Amino acid sequence: MASGGGIEEVSNKQVILKDYVSGFPKESDMYLNASGTIKLKVPEGSNAVLVKNLYLSCDPYMRGRMKQPIPGNETYIEPFKPGSPIVGYGVAKVLDSGHPDFKKGDLIWGITGWEEYSLITATQTLFKIHHTDVPLSFYTGLLGMPGMTAYAGFYEICSPKKGEHVFISAASGAVGQLVGQFAKLLGCYVVGSAGSKEKVDLLKNKFGFNEAFNYKEEPDLHAALKRYFPEGIDIYFENVGGKMLDAVILNMRAHGRIAVCGMISQYNLEHPEGVHNLMTVVWKRVRIEGFMVYEYYHLYPKFLELVLPYIKEGKITYVEDVAEGLESAPAALIGLFTGRNVGKQVVVVARE
Numbered sequence: 490m491a492s493g494g495g496i497e498e499v500s501n502k503q504v505i506l507k508d509y510v511s512g513f514p515k516e517s518d519m520y521l522n523a524s525g526t527i528k529l530k531v532p533e534g535s536n537a538v539l540v541k542n543l544y545l546s547c548d549p550y551m552r553g554r555m556k557q558p559i560p561g562n563e564t565y566i567e568p569f570k571p572g573s574p575i576v577g578y579g580v581a582k583v584l585d586s587g588h589p590d591f592k593k594g595d596l597i598w599g600i601t602g603w604e605e606y607s608l609i610t611a612t613q614t615l616f617k618i619h620h621t622d623v624p625l626s627f628y629t630g631l632l633g634m635p636g637m638t639a640y641a642g643f644y645e646i647c648s649p650k651k652g653e654h655v656f657i658s659a660a661s662g663a664v665g666q667l668v669g670q671f672a673k674l675l676g677c678y679v680v681g682s683a684g685s686k687e688k689v690d691l692l693k694n695k696f697g698f699n700e701a702f703n704y705k706e707e708p709d710l711h712a713a714l715k716r717y718f719p720e721g722i723d724i725y726f727e728n729v730g731g732k733m734l735d736a737v738i739l740n741m742r743a744h745g746r747i748a749v750c751g752m753i754s755q756y757n758l759e760h761p762e763g764v765h766n767l768m769t770v771v772w773k774r775v776r777i778e779g780f781m782v783y784e785y786y787h788l789y790p791k792f793l794e795l796v797l798p799y800i801k802e803g804k805i806t807y808v809e810d811v812a813e814g815l816e817s818a819p820a821a822l823i824g825l826f827t828g829r830n831v832g833k834q835v836v837v838v839a840r841e
Contacts (some may be wrong), residue, residue: 496529496530497528497529498526499526499606499608501527502606502795502815502816503521503574503604503605504520504574504603504604504815505522505572506567506571506572507520508556509556509557511557513807513826514552514760516829518555518662520819522523527602529585529587531536531586531608532587532625535587535609537587537609538583538586538587538597538608538609538615539583539585539586540581540582540597540601540606540607541584541603542579542762542839543579543625543839544580544626544633544836544838545578545603545818546579546634547577547821547830547834547836548577548634548635548834549753549820549826551575551822552825552826553566554567554576566712568779571674574603575603575604577598577638577804578598578600578633579599579600579619579627580596580628580799581760583596584606587828588612588614592615596615596621597617598632598633599614599615603815605815607789616628620632620747623797625761627807630663630809631685631805634782635663635664636667637782637788637789638750638795639667640666640785640788641670641782641784641788642668642726642780643671643672643726645785647724647748647777648746649723649724649725650679652675653677653678653724654680655668655679655723655726656679656682656722656726657682657726658725659683659729659751660667660681660698660701661681661683661691661692661696661808662728663834664728664729665726666696666808666832666833669692669697670697670725670799672806673696673697679698679699679700680699680700680717681696681698682699682733683828684704684705685705685708688828690700694810704733712802714737715740718740721740721745722740722742722745723741723746724747725741725747726746726748726750727747727751730752730755730761731762731838735763737764738764738770738775741773742772744776746776746778747776747780748780749777753825793823806835808831808832809832809835810831811836818836822834
């Protein structure tokens with residue numbers, strides 16, 4: 490530990506993206522750099538905050554940031570920079586601040602680096618954590634971006650009503666598990682799909698879904714959905730895309746709603762799969778709407794008002810898959826795309 494001019498400088502391990510990724514990502518597309526250092530002080534006159542990272546979030550959207558940008562085909566979020574640390578949602582503790590809204594000792598969640606310490610200049614992406622009587626890691630999931638995604642997608646996009654029939658794909662993931670519980674609390678009939686027996690059991694026994702099935706064991710997804718929704722689907726919360734979306738469209742009821750949150754089956758394909766049953770959308774008057782969670786962050790206080798009491802009353806539960814140590818982060822992120830994780834994937838960098 491060196492101190493230049495009285496400012497403490499410490500080592501700062503980082504997870505670096507080696508190069509842009511095409512096809513299926515591998516652990517070797519990232520590497521751990523153990524030789525970096527950082528000064529534990531915000532530069533003079535800067536309104537940045539310096540944080541110690543505690544928990545990092547692994548989220549499927551991050552795959553899109555590993556792609557080489559194609560000119561004229563800009564996406565909603567800029568790509569990672571090869572040779573620089575991966576960036577994503579996390580929970581951190583403020584060590585020094587040049588920003589009036591944050592002070593030393595504050596806990597925050599928002600966009601941070603995949604490293605032990607980060608100097609965050611884009612402070613508008615940070616939320617101060619006021620409720621610490623729940624696990625801090627929840628702010629990477631249930632009380633963070635995935636939680637807000639579930640809330641906005643279900644309540645704002647789907648306009649759900651009691652008694653409606655709701656289907657959720659990737660239902661045991663960070664977002665799906667919460668959408669299902671919201672739907673049950675509203676009095677809906679809820680079915681989820683997932684990719685293993687363990688996850689299907691979780692959906693039915695822990696999250697209270699009416700039914701759940703393993704899509705890998707269903708040779709005919711259209712027939713499977715017919716079995717669970719003989720009268721059709723009112724609301725589909727879309728996390729998967731591809732063949733599942735095609736099968737769902739055929740099983741939608743008149744005036745059904747599809748909230749498009751993501752399409753993980755397509756993220757690693759060079760040529761995305763097409764959808765064949767779109768004409769059904771016309772005669773069944775189905776509304777399909779995509780959304781981006783950051784357009785709903787102004788509702789975060791309202792979301793907490795709804796969810797915190799449910800957590801305290803035991804009416805909402807949340808399952809995390811926890812990887813220990815920054816060095817485990819690359820494998821944890823890649824695992825999302827093979828369904829290795831059970832529940833929300835979190836990486837613990839430090840517990841305090």
